[in-house]
Amino acid sequence: MHIPDGYLSPQTYVPLYLVSFVFWSTALKKMKKNLSIKHIPYLAMASAFSFLIMMFNIPIPGGTTGHAVGSGIIAILLGPWTAVIAVSVSLIIQAIVFGDGGITAIGANCFNMAVVMPFISYWVFNIVRGRSLDAKRLSISAFLSGYIGLTLAALITGVEFGIQPLIATGVDGRALYSPYPMSVALPAMVFEHMLFFGVIEGIVTFLLFKYFAKHEYDMIYALSKREANK
Amino acid sequence: MKNNVPAFLLSRPSYEPRNFDKGRLKTSFIEKGIHHAAQIIQTGYVNWETASKDDFFQGIDARVKVIFLLFYIIIVSLKNDLISEVLIGVFVFILSIVASLNIFSFYKRVIFFSFIFGFLAAAPSALNIITKGHIILPLFHLSSAHHLWIYQIPQEIGLTKEGIYGVSMLTLRCMNSLSISLFVLNTTTFPDIIKALKAMLVTDAFLMVITLSYKYIFIFAKIVEDMHLAKKSRLVGQMSAVDGRRWAAGRIAFMFKKTTLRCEEIMKAMLSRGFSDNIKIYGARKLCLKDWTSGAILLLIGMIFLYI
DSSP states (O other): OOOOTTSSOHHHHHHHHHHHHHHHHHHHHHHHHHHGGGHHHHHHHHHHHHHHHTTOOEEOTTSOEEOOOOHHHHHHHHOHHHHHHHHHHHHHHHHHHHOOSOSTTHHHHHIIIIIIHHHHHHHHHHHHHTTOOOHHHHHHHHHHHHHHHHHHHHHHHHHHHHTHHHHSBOTTSOBSSOOOOHHHHHHHHHHHIIIIIHHHHHHHHHHHHHHHHHHOGGGOHHHHHHHHHO | OOOOSOHHHHSOOOOOOOOOGGGEEOTHHHHHHHHHHHHHHHHHHHHHHHHTSOSTGGGSOHHHHHHHHHHHHHHHHHOOSHHHHHHHHHHHHHHHHHTTOOHHHHHHHHHHHIIIIIIIHHGGGGBTTTSOSOEEEEEEEOSSOEEETTEEEOSEEEEEHHHHHHHHHHHHHHHHHHHHHHHHHHHSOHHHHHHHHHHTTOOHHHHHHHHHHHHHHHHHHHHHHHHHHHHHHHOOSOEEHHHHHHHHHHHHHHHHHHHHHHHHHHHHHHHHTTOOSOOOOOOOOOOOHHHHHHHHHHHHHHHHHHHO
16 A cells, blocks of 8 residues: 555655645644643654554454554544644655655555544444444454445555546656556455455454454544443 | 675575365465565665775765755656666765665665666566567567457467566666665665655654654664564474464464553553654754755756766
């Protein structure tokens, strides 16, 4: 999911930087309003946690192991706006310090994994869950939130790759950046995430949610927020 | 280059192969966790060590290097010919020699990432199925061409000249971007990068979140490594996949609890030291002649790359 440098044209990465910037500013404003000065260490800890989730390899059915992006579970635990900042900071550190994801692609990566994914996951969780507190329905909601969140983020990434041969070509018609047309980039990104990575994300989101629902129910933002609104 | 990093941080943990025998698995996921955590700690130490050396590039102000990073990465993304990319690659190679970096370990990391994200991901596009053009290396010959929905499979499948050019471009672009960013990271400490970003008008609140998060990633990475090692030392033989999942979920939840508790402790510590809503990160020193000269040279060379 981490887009490296060189795959996106300036026509794509510049607008995505701007879109991400709008979300960062809005998220910081919202945080400041709700959490006062406590938001600084809180966001830093949330970012560190977002980074740490990726360090846990989890055995999944079928005998293999995988790790999650974690944006879905962070949105459920801390709220989507906190997830925007937490996952973005984690992605920025990954790109600058560990070379994971490109520097020109920071805006695109943040938009895909720190904006699209947390919001979709959070909405899916709330829509599937409804007002129910039934353990089975909550577990299904958690799985689907991770699964659908990641798959849709992959779809957006596929579109970003797929438009490159249309918007950035040389005089001879040759693609200057990502060479894969939409007909290849979109199915490749969507199917691999639908069949494999999305399932891992769903399982990790479900496992973590199940653990928190059992032991730390009050810490789940998506549940406490809805309860407070009732 | 003399390495002061303790040997235990540089040695990799033993890797145990997976075994899918009747729903039980060996503890390879624990080994992977240890490896991942150790790698993060090691990367942090190695970067810090090389960036703190008393060499020419390490002595240049971080603002000059951060501007160099952004300027050159934009140049790399704008250039669309192989010669320019090769020249930029050679230039960064010369810079890393001048900066006394450990060339072998530096390029090992650059080549590894470029191979995966640049070459492997782009390699299929060299085929004439994706990139049309003159086939220079035929691979398969089908009885006839096929049309599957919107996809066309030609009778002869092979690598095209245009496709190979495209793959080379992507690989080189990826390699250059990585080498430039790793070069800056290996010659600049993280606090200096933050100060440079402040000078570029990035908000203090955002920088403070990044700084705190960066520090705590290393602290928690050590805790994660210890948790995996503790689990490994208590295991004899295999564990079930269900137990493995439960353990990992429990540990992640434990980390979440620990991070929220630490957050409150940090808040109290910050308040006791006089922290208020007014966040201030102190700026960098005044630029000296060395900074201006090296900045001007890097800018000039960048402009040459831009216009060749």
